[in-house]
Amino acid sequence: xxxxxLVNLGTPDxxxxxxxxxxxxxxxxDPRVIDLPAPARWAxxxxxxxxxxxxxxxxxxxxxxxxxxxxxxxxGLALRDAVRARLGAGTPVELGMRYGRPSIGTAFRAxxxxxxxxxxxxxxxxxxxxAAWGSAVECVLELAAGEExxxxxxxxxxxxxxxxxxDAQADVARPALAAFRPDRVIVSFHGLPERQIxxxxxxxxxxxxxxxxxxxxxxxxxSCYRAxxxxxxxxxxxxxxxADDAYEVxxxxxxxxxxxxxxxxxxxxxxxxxxxxxxxxxxxxxFVADCLETIEEIGIRxxxxxxxxxxxxxLAVPCVNAHPSWADGAVRLARDAGLR
Numbered sequence: 504x505x506x507x508x509l510v511n512l513g514t515p516d517x518x519x520x521x522x523x524x525x526x527x528x529x530x531x532x533d534p535r536v537i538d539l540p541a542p543a544r545w546a547x548x549x550x551x552x553x554x555x556x557x558x559x560x561x562x563x564x565x566x567x568x569x570x571x572x573x574x575x576x577x578x579g580l581a582l583r584d585a586v587r588a589r590l591g592a593g594t595p596v597e598l599g600m601r602y603g604r605p606s607i608g609t610a611f612r613a614x615x616x617x618x619x620x621x622x623x624x625x626x627x628x629x630x631x632x633x634a635a636w637g638s639a640v641e642c643v644l645e646l647a648a649g650e651e652x653x654x655x656x657x658x659x660x661x662x663x664x665x666x667x668x669x670d671a672q673a674d675v676a677r678p679a680l681a682a683f684r685p686d687r688v689i690v691s692f693h694g695l696p697e698r699q700i701x702x703x704x705x706x707x708x709x710x711x712x713x714x715x716x717x718x719x720x721x722x723x724x725x726s727c728y729r730a731x732x733x734x735x736x737x738x739x740x741x742x743x744x745x746a747d748d749a750y751e752v753x754x755x756x757x758x759x760x761x762x763x764x765x766x767x768x769x770x771x772x773x774x775x776x777x778x779x780x781x782x783x784x785x786x787x788x789x790f791v792a793d794c795l796e797t798i799e800e801i802g803i804r805x806x807x808x809x810x811x812x813x814x815x816x817x818l819a820v821p822c823v824n825a826h827p828s829w830a831d832g833a834v835r836l837a838r839d840a841g842l843r
Contacts, residue, residue: 504619506617508610510598511579511792518561523560527553535638538633538698567798576600579600589831601635621656623656624658625659625840628661631726668829670742674828684782685818688745691754691768691801695754699728700729733752753766768801772785780814787822
């Protein structure tokens with residue numbers, strides 16, 4: 504029997520300091536997320552970030568939490584159910600979180616308990632990064648390797664410019680943009696430290712070596728997160744009919760003092776307002792589900808910054824969530840990877 508495992512990053516159990524602290528410790532202790540030597544990582548997470556950031560993060564989570572729970576989990580379960588409906592009772596589908604609950608292990612064991620000996624893994628990260636896509640896939644591989652009878656695995660590759668994802672993103676964005684009528688669009692992606700981008704460049708000569716290193720996909724940047732983000736933006740803009748001068752790419756959610764990939768969304772939001780842009784729309788296609796980073800960071804904080812700098816209004820365009828086009832797209836991606 505085949506099964507489908509949907510994997511996302513995760514969320515705290517509750518928008519309270521204790522639960523957020525536990526989540527941050529699990530998340531940031533992953534060496535793929537904070538790629539420092541183990542002693543330095545432990546000290547940074549347990550002596551700096553968790554003690555001082557947890558209460559602020561909990562306050563932010565309270566702004567986005569719903570009666571049904573964390574938006575990331577609510578949308579993830581809705582997508583799981585929509586995909587289940589499309590595949591039918593003969594193909595079990597589970598959702599697992601890399602950090603927090605339901606864990607990847609819980610979801611993996613549920614699939615195995617249902618009789619799945621061939622599992623297709625769909626990471627809910629359109630672009631490849633070691634910190635997200637790599638960590639989630641590594642976790643699944645370790646679980647499979649620990650089985651007495653190792654199941655067959657197929658992993659959906661990054662789908663940053665695949666029509667299954669791009670069409671769904673455009674289907675969600677098109678009516679929102681038509682109603683809002685923005686002067687300018689930012690396509691915002693989660694940021695990464697520059698060192699992680701450079702380390703992923705197997706040629707050692709291309710990534711971040713020039714201002715236009717991400718202008719097109721070539722062999723040297725085929726696995727580069729930043730290049731894949733730019734490719735996503737180009738594909739979505741083309742689908743939406745946006746001219747090259749109607750949108751720009753930026754990166755959000757940076758942490759710490761080390762250099763992170765640019766340009767930065769928070770700076771561009773203010774600069775655009777000061778330059779005379781009145782109505783700004785922000786798409787966030789490194790996320791497939793609305794979450795803290797899209798609802799609070801963009802929909803609340805970025806909007807306040809934009810209006811405070813002289814802008815009129817900012818629209819955070821919803822993620823694909825469990826939109827029918829994305830549920831269809833997820834099934835298409837899984838079938839492309841071998842799901843029958």
